[in-house]
Amino acid sequence: MELKRINAYTYQILKHGNMNVPTVIYTSSKLLESIKRDRTLEQAQNVACLPGIQKMAYVMPDGHQGYGFPIGGVAAFDLDEGIISPGGVGYDINCGVRLLKTDFMEKDVEAKRTGLLAQIFRSVPAGVGKGGKLRLSRRVLEEVCLKGAEWAVENGYGTRMDLERTEEYGRMKSADPSYLSKRAIDRGVPQLGTLGAGNHFLEIQKVDEIYDPEIAGVFGIHSLGQILVMIHCGSRGLGHQVASDYIQAMENRFGTSGLPDRELINAPIRSEMGQQYYKSMSAAVNFAFANRQVIAHWVRDVFKKIMGSSEGMDQVYDVCHNVAKFEKHDINGEEKEVCIHRKGATRSFGPGRKEIPEVYRSVGQPVIIPGSMGTASYVLAGTRQAEQLSFGSTAHGAGRMMSRHEARRRFRGEQIKQDLAEKGIELQSTSWRGVAEEAAQAYKDVDEVVKVSHELGIGKRVVRVVPVGVMKG
Amino acid sequence: MSQDQKKKYQFLEHTADAKFQAFGHSLEEVFINAVYATVSLMWDREKIGRKIQQPVRVEGRDLEQLLVNFLEEILYLLDSRMFLLHSVEKMKIQREADIFVLDAQFLGDINEKQYRPHGDVKAITYNEMEIHTNDRFMVQVVVDV
Numbered sequence: 001m002e003l004k005r006i007n008a009y010t011y012q013i014l015k016h017g018n019m020n021v022p023t024v025i026y027t028s029s030k031l032l033e034s035i036k037r038d039r040t041l042e043q044a045q046n047v048a049c050l051p052g053i054q055k056m057a058y059v060m061p062d063g064h065q066g067y068g069f070p071i072g073g074v075a076a077f078d079l080d081e082g083i084i085s086p087g088g089v090g091y092d093i094n095c096g097v098r099l100l101k102t103d104f105m106e107k108d109v110e111a112k113r114t115g116l117l118a119q120i121f122r123s124v125p126a127g128v129g130k131g132g133k134l135r136l137s138r139r140v141l142e143e144v145c146l147k148g149a150e151w152a153v154e155n156g157y158g159t160r161m162d163l164e165r166t167e168e169y170g171r172m173k174s175a176d177p178s179y180l181s182k183r184a185i186d187r188g189v190p191q192l193g194t195l196g197a198g199n200h201f202l203e204i205q206k207v208d209e210i211y212d213p214e215i216a217g218v219f220g221i222h223s224l225g226q227i228l229v230m231i232h233c234g235s236r237g238l239g240h241q242v243a244s245d246y247i248q249a250m251e252n253r254f255g256t257s258g259l260p261d262r263e264l265i266n267a268p269i270r271s272e273m274g275q276q277y278y279k280s281m282s283a284a285v286n287f288a289f290a291n292r293q294v295i296a297h298w299v300r301d302v303f304k305k306i307m308g309s310s311e312g313m314d315q316v317y318d319v320c321h322n323v324a325k326f327e328k329h330d331i332n333g334e335e336k337e338v339c340i341h342r343k344g345a346t347r348s349f350g351p352g353r354k355e356i357p358e359v360y361r362s363v364g365q366p367v368i369i370p371g372s373m374g375t376a377s378y379v380l381a382g383t384r385q386a387e388q389l390s391f392g393s394t395a396h397g398a399g400r401m402m403s404r405h406e407a408r409r410r411f412r413g414e415q416i417k418q419d420l421a422e423k424g425i426e427l428q429s430t431s432w433r434g435v436a437e438e439a440a441q442a443y444k445d446v447d448e449v450v451k452v453s454h455e456l457g458i459g460k461r462v463v464r465v466v467p468v469g470v471m472k473g
Numbered sequence: 474m475s476q477d478q479k480k481k482y483q484f485l486e487h488t489a490d491a492k493f494q495a496f497g498h499s500l501e502e503v504f505i506n507a508v509y510a511t512v513s514l515m516w517d518r519e520k521i522g523r524k525i526q527q528p529v530r531v532e533g534r535d536l537e538q539l540l541v542n543f544l545e546e547i548l549y550l551l552d553s554r555m556f557l558l559h560s561v562e563k564m565k566i567q568r569e570a571d572i573f574v575l576d577a578q579f580l581g582d583i584n585e586k587q588y589r590p591h592g593d594v595k596a597i598t599y600n601e602m603e604i605h606t607n608d609r610f611m612v613q614v615v616v617d618v
Contacts, residue, residue, distance in 0.1 A: 038488045065488050067600030067615060091596035091617045128515055128590035129551045186553035197593035198618055237552035240596045240617075244545055247599070252534060262537070262599035400489045404592075404618060433591040473593070 003041070009061075009456045013041065019048040025059040026390065028452050031444060034401040038065035040072075046260045047075050052082025052269075054331050054338055058390050060345045061452035062399030062444060066090070068263030071344035074393045076329060077269060079337060084274045085266035086250070086281070088341035090322040091243045093281055094288035095200075095234030096167075097319055097368040098296055099379065102303065103312030106206045106225040106468065113204070116306045117428050117469040120202060123298045126473035127430035128197045131190035134294070141189050145177040145238075148286030149318075152293035158300075158315075162293060164357045166318040167347060167365075170289045172325070176279035180238075181245050184280075188238030188287055193294040197434060197473035200233040201373065202299070204469035208376060211461045215363045215381050219316050221463050228465055229313075230377060231295050232370050233473075234322070235288035242284045246277040269339050278324065285323060292318055316379065317366035319346050321396040327355070329391050340391055348394040348459045350384035367459045369450060372398045372443035373435070374420045374427075376466050378450045385457035394459035395450070398443035407442040408433060420470070429472040438472060482510035485613075491594075492601065492615045500536075501564040503610045504543060504575070511544050511597070511616060512558055515551075516590040521559040522582035529577045536604045539566070539573040540612060544597040546579075555584040594618055 003025075004012045011032065013023040023044045027035060035041065040063050047069055048057040054076040063072030068087030077083055109116060125132050136144070144151045149163055149170025163170045180188075195202060207226040210216045221228070235242075250265045253273055259265060267274035300310040324341045331338065349356050349365045356365040364382035371377045375398070386392045402410075413432030416439055420427050429435050453459040482495040491514055495506035512518050529546050533539030550556035558581040565576045582588070596617040603613040 067490070067598045067617070071489060091598075128593045129555050129557065129584050129588075131555060183549055183553075187549060189553070190555075191552065197590075198595065237548065240548070244541070244596055248538065248542075251538065262602070403486050403488055404491060405484050406486065430589070431591045434593075437592070 001045070009452050013045060019045060020053050021048050021056050023048050023059070024056045025063065026061050026452060026456055026458065027063065028448060030448055031061060031452065034444060035063055040065050040070045043068070043070040044073065046264060047073060050083055050264065050266065052078040054078060058393070060390070060393065060395045062395040062397055062449045064399045064401065066343065068261050069341065069343045072395065072399065073341070073343045074345045074390055075341045076338040076391050079269055079339060082269050082339060083266035084269045084278055084324055084339055085264060085341065086243045086246045086277060087263040087265065088343055089243070089281060089324050090343045091240045092234040092322055093239035093242060093284040094320045095322045096288060096292065097321070097370050098231045098292045099316040099368050100229040100296060100299065100313050101220040101316050102227045102229065104227040104307060105223065106227065109204070109227055109307065112306055113426060113469055116204065116302065117426055117471060119302045119306055120299060121428045121471055123302050124195055124202060124295050125193065126195035126197065126471065132193040134193050136189055136192060138185055138189060141185055142177040144192060144290045145180065145283035145286050146175055147171055148289040149293040152290045157294045157297035162296065162315045165315045166289060167320050170293065172282035172285045174279055175282035175286050177283045179276050179280040180283055181241065184238050184241035184245060187241050188236070191236040191238065192287070192291055194236060195233045195295065195473045196236055197430065199438060200473045202471040203230045203467045205230055205377065205465040205467050207463055208466045209464040211463065215462045218360065218363050219366050219379060219462065220314055221379065229299055230370060231292050233291060233295070235284040236291065238287050239284035242280045246280065249273060281324060285320065289318065317368060319368050321346060329387065342393055344396050345393045346396045347392055348382035348386040349392045350382045350387055364460070367394055369395055369446065370397050371446035372440045373438045373470060373472060374423070374425050374467060375440045375446055376464050378446070378461065379463040380450065380453060380459035381462050383457055383460055386459060389456065390458050394453045398446040398449060400442060401444050402442035404437040407437050407439050411436045411439040425467050426469045427472065434472060481506040487615060490615050491618050492613070494611055494613045497610050500566050500606060500610060503612050504540060504566065505561045505564055507540065507544060507612050507614055508547060508558070508561055511547060511594060514592045514594050514616065514618060516557055516588060518559050521557045521588060523559050523580045524582045525556065527556060527579040527581065529579055531575050533573045536573060537599060537602050539575055540604065540614070541597045541599065543575055544614070548594060548596070550579070557581050557584050557588055592618065
């Protein structure tokens with residue numbers, strides 16, 4: 001295998017062996033070092049071998065080893081010849097990020113920050129094996145999976161404007177909850193409106209730098225020190241169960257021989273099995289949209305209670321990080337509908353795409369890239385360039401580079417809390433061990449990841465934010 | 474007894490997820506130790522009461538699928554019923570026609586906020602999975618955390 005440097009931020013593995021297309025890695029020489037240490041490149045080459053894959057198998061700047069597909073993997077498949085793969089979406093279906101703006105400034109929240117964070121901690125259930133506050137029937141849960149964030153808004157959680165500012169408008173219409181297993185529904189019933197644990201978090205942030213004031217203004221971000229709220233979570237056990245169910249169903253239907261990695265199991269897109277997975281995955285996507293919608297509503301309630309008002313707390317946007325969907329892209333000069341898999345990658349559509357709401361259509365969609373615990377996060381704008389280079393996709397976060405095990409050996413949760421406090425960041429968590437595992441040093445440098453995205457032009461840097469209060473699951 | 478077999482399980486380095494090997498003298502024992510390794514990522518099972526008995530039956534077309542389904546059962550019971558496992562009893566793996574069938578009993582307790590789990594496991598994967606049954610009993614599993 002030869003890794004060829006095309007330019008400062010583009011590396012390519014030429015087609016060889018069973019590969020149907022080349023593999024392209026968007027990275028810098030600095031980030032490439034950690035990519036080379038794990039199985040990212042091998043996994044990306046395996047993806048390039050899948051039937052019906054179009055143009056290239058891509059790895060985004062935060063790419064790292066996953067299972068089957070690498071994290072940071074983007075691949076598009078022909079609708080007739082191609083496949084759909086649960087491993088190409090990941091277990092946490094529609095793990096994603098929602099960003100709310102506020103009209104408060106850092107000085108407004110300073111004195112009330114501890115109370116604000118403590119109240120959010122009480123209002124938004126987080127942690128392992130924690131049920132939510134909502135008591136849903138199975139019938140209602142199916143409705144949630146059918147309608148996504150629309151269900152939440154219809155039931156008093158948030159506004160129509162939130163829906164407009166959500167990828168897919170908060171609802172994948174392809175969802176069919178009747179394909180969800182009993183086990184998936186059993187796991188979903190107690191978990192709507194819960195943050196979960198692991199890398200999921202809720203942050204109160206302040207604007208630290210504005211790179212493009214014009215676009216930032218369109219996104220509702222106008223001043224240094226302006227307070228924002230970021231919510232990072234997904235479809236919880238329901239989504240994980242959908243992935244496991246269909247990996248198994250596809251194995252039983254198609255067998256596992258000939259697969260370099262069992263997690264690459266897939267079904268032809270147009271097959272009954274492929275369609276059932278797509279409709280179930282869409283239902284899980286909707287559950288995650290509804291989950292973030294409900295949590296955002298509770299956050300607004302907390303601001304109303306503690307800050308006296310939640311006025312101006314408009315949603316900037318809500319993006320998916322783990323999803324498969326049908327989109328039209330330029331394939332060798334022709335516009336063609338393909339099945340895009342984004343696993344640990346963010347859609348980054350540029351100006352003009354009809355999928356993005358009118359309010360953003362002239363500047364490109366907001367792309368929200370969360371950093372690691374206690375580090376910066378970014379808001380980018382999607383670009384036309386991304387549509388040419390990466391099927392309209394860019395990075396989704398910092399990307400791990402140290403195992404949780406190693407992080408626990410090196411760091412102590414209590415010490416991290418103290419270090420963050422010295423930097424003016426308050427931390428609330430359900431688990432010290434979880435805090436140690438999520439130490440910023442265990443992640444790649446998000447500034448470098450975003451730099452690659454910006455320099456390449458697959459996501460334009462607009463705003464940098466830093467946390468003032470972190471709630472970790 | 475080799476050094477490996479004295480330990481119930483050990484964790485190996487993995488960038489993004491958690492990877493472990495479980496050991497034992499029989500297939501049943503390694504499967505149980507794989508359960509204990511998985512649980513150790515989420516809570517201290519020694520601290521969980523032995524109040525609830527939960528019969529478990531899973532099937533698999535091969536041993537890999539059987540192991541994934543068995544370990545998934547912990548996650549399913551946690552999410553759907555807040556069940557926290559203490560130990561596994563009455564474990565039996567049999568071959569019936571062309572599938573493997575596993576019967577066991579989970580002992581544990583329902584978490585009504587008296588327990589504080591410390592970590593999360595999202596899913597059990599087939600990634601880098603190894604199951605050795607010839608010269609020694611060992612399984613290797615990567616779980617998504």
